[in-house]
Amino acid sequence: MNLTSLLILGALSAFGPLAIDFYLPGFPSIAQAFGTDEAHVQVTLSAYFLGLSIGQLVYGPVADRFGRRRPLLFGIVLFTLASVACGLAPSLPWLIGARFLQALGGCAGMVLARAIVTDKCDTIGAAKAFSQLMLVMGLAPILAPILGGLLVNTTGWRWIFFCLALFSGLSLAAVALGLPESLPAHHPRHPLSGALRRYASLLADGVFVGNALTGGVAMAGMFAYIAGAAFVIITLYGVPAEHFGWVFGTNAAGFVLVAQVNARLLARFGPAPILARAIAVHAAGGVALVLVALAHPAQLWPLLLPLFVCVASLGCIIPNASACAMNGQGHRAGSASALLGCLQFCIASFTSWLVGAFANGTAVPMAAIIALCALCAAGLCKATQAHARRRAVAAPGPAASFRD
Template sequence: MNLRTVLILGALSAFGPLAIDFYLPGFPAMAQAFATDEKHIQATLAAYFLGLSLGQLAYGPVADRFGRRIPLLIGLVLFTVASLACAFAPTLEALIVARFVQALGGCAGMVLSRAIVSDTCDAVGSAKVFSQLMLVMGLAPILAPMFGGVLVSLHGWQSIFLVLTVFSALCTLAVLLGLPESLPAHQPRQPLSGALRQYGRLLNDRVFLGHALTGGVAIAGMFAYIAGSPFVFIKLYGVPAEHYGWLFGTNAAGFILMAQVNARLLARRGPAALLSRAVWVYVTAGLVLLALSALHPAALWPLLIPLFIGIASLGAIVPNASACAMNGQGARAGSASALLGCLQFSVAAGAAALVSVLDDGSAIPMALVISLCGVMAVVFSQVTRWLMLSRPA
């Protein structure tokens, strides 16, 4: 896969995290603008998660029937229009609806980038490309909060959504000019009438489901961190809003670095073997974070080390889990990618909501949800590995 295609796919994969991380520093300003508190502003985040979860299910069967380019372009146009609606939303309710629609458009890039990789690469090749995509999309959580904070302070929170509008328009142009159709012409086209049966077969595939859930609960821990970190860093420990992006970006840098290390390790070990080891690093970091949150609640710095290690380990978990789940899906790659994304973001939405529900004015709720996600990732990974080893040759 050439560099141009990787860059375009990376930008498409970044729609989800960019539309989330970019506006996090604007929460206080948005709460003031709509005369509410930040808990109510978090509803816009939950709406986006919900849109990501549900929207992906629609794109999968359409992409398997009509190819990757048409539904991708439709999603990009939808994201562009919805981003503009977010910028000019007159009420919080209108913003929540616009964010939901924005997610319906943005998830097209996430679903179809995975399907395109699956169309063109085998399992190891897919894991390598997914690791490369982590490098591109990992820039979003590093740069987005920092630039978001600057934009909010200079031009108000609406400017964030105007920038997203321009970004989406540029991505639409890049797809039109530089991304050919990847679904082979000879590949059997799946009828839309069989979409539910296709999803049923995927849900009955215990190896696919196990890998999807392993990656899903791991990502859920990251979104628990995304939902809880503004309060923990800014409100609880007094980190200035303009410095929040540096802490957030440091953890994202660990994620990127580990993804690149993972790409090199794939030359010696398969994605399944690397996945089964990475989840143990993740759960260990989560449990240490929880213990430190309970035993040393007055200091921020002890929490930063296990938090960094846990987020970094996702750089190995996410690409390997995605590659293992997508391996061998063939003609149903679009549906497999859609169901994979839906499962991941459904769990992520629940984790983000749980952090808010458990809020007790400390870092413990965020740490607890991250550690629980780590435990579940280990369980799903080990059970799935056992299923793979027990399959007849």
């Protein structure tokens, strides 16, 4: 894939994390503006995750029927309008509803970026492209909280959403001018009436579901961190909102760096072996994190060390789990990408809600959920790779060996 396409796809993939990370420093200000607490403001995050889950299931079959470009343009327009509605929100219920609509638009870029990569790349190439996209989209969690904190303290939290509208407007122009249709005209165009049947066949594929859940459960731990980070870092440990982004961005930088190392290792080791080792590191970091949180350290840095390991290791886990799941999906790549994203964000919406539901004034709920997700992902990875090896013995071939 050429550099221009990767930059545009990276921007589209960044819609999700940007719309999350940009407004995290504004949680205390939003709570104050609407006369509520941060636990209720976290519902706006859960609503966003729910919208991402539902919307992806719609875009996948539509993209397999009509191509990638038209659904993508529609989603970006919806995201832009919903971002303006968020900035104008007169109440918390309005903001929750607008965030849900914003997610319905933003998930188009996430689904279709994966599908476009699958259209254009072979399996190893797709894993490398996903890792390179992490570099582009990784700038979002590094820069967004820093800029969000500055906006909160200068112009107010509403301007966060107006800036998101500007970003999506620029992305709309980039897609319209620089991203042609990637689904070849000769590929089968599945009717929308068969969408449920395609989803059922994907759900019956143990390797697809196992890899999707491995990446999804691990990523859900990251969203538990996102949901609890503002409280732990700003409220509990007293880091100023304008400095929140530097702490948050350090973990994001680790994620991006590991993703680039992953891209270099792929040709030598393959996605599945790297995934297994990265999951083990991730689980060890999760266990260390919850042990530190239970000790209630007086300073923030003991928590940050295992947290860095947990977040950085996802730079290997997410691209390799996605590539293993998407391998061999071919003309149903849109539906496969949609179901992959839906499974991931359904779990993410649940874990982000759990952080607020079990809030007790400490870092323990966030840490415990991250650790639980890491251990579950490790178990899923082991079971999925064992199933893939049995499948490879029964029906050897390139697709099977890729998943070993």
